[in-house]
């Protein structure tokens with residue numbers, strides 16, 4: 404939503420005012436003037452984020468009816484519902500930039516907008532539920548905590564609440580894995596197997612290496628992003644290795660070791676060809692995820708129609 408109110412000041416002056424606010428770490432709000440590139444970048448990023456929350460409900464929703472106990476089912480149900488809520492806050496944040504939620508959903512279904520590549524991997528056992536909480540929500544936290552200070556007000560504020568819920572997601576996953584690791588040998592093997600399958604895709608959640616991430620520089624200059632992909636990836640590895648040790652699982656990377664000189668863990672290179680393949684639609688579950696999203700959208704048409712009819716009726720009554 405570019406404001407027309409301030410236009411008489413002239414574009415150059417507006418740009419200077421905008422740059423100044425960014426430089427002083429002040430928030431940009433929906434009615435403020437903003438460069439078109441800033442608006443477009445935000446729409447792309449927030450929409451992609453919202454789509455990821457909604458599509459991300461599928462791999463875990465897959466286990467709702469097969470949770471091993473009432474307690475596990477209640478926890479998983481709460482988590483999946485949280486993700487739906489995250490999607491809704493984010494679509495609302497995107498709408499403050501002058502786009503419409505239905506337009507964004509359409510773009511997702513036509514594959515013109517993306518969602519996180521991680522959700523194109525299958526959930527094969529209940530241990531995957533634990534590992535997704537631990538690694539996938541853990542990586543999401545690394546990515547999202549700095550976004551609470553993002554320069555765009557509505558996005559930053561949505562992230563504050565989302566991050567609080569993400570930390571519950573991470574903990575419930577870790578607690579499930581701890582319980583399984585105290586269980587039978589078969590349960591321990593399930594945890595190790597799920598860790599082996601999800602480790603590398605989790606590292607890929609931070610996006611391509613910095614040298615191959617053309618938008619990063621501009622997003623950092625606009626203070627939408629605060630750290631590069633590689634910085635965040637390193638942070639995640641440093642945070643996760645001690646957790647893996649406490650859990651008693653091995654991370655599937657022979658190059659992983661503490662580097663005292665750097666004060667960080669060294670780690671191997673993810674398979675970037677695989678990331679490119681998954682992003683371009685050829686991951687193990689891409690087809691299924693979009694087909695299910697489309698079916699859910701079509702099956703929900705009557706709800707949208709009923710809500711619109713109700714709104715018309717209420718408007719009629721008040722006028």
Ligand SMILES: [Fe+2]
Nearest residue numbers: 456485486489
């Ligand atoms: Fe989420």
Ligand SMILES: [Fe+2]
Nearest residue numbers: 486540569572
């Ligand atoms: Fe989450």
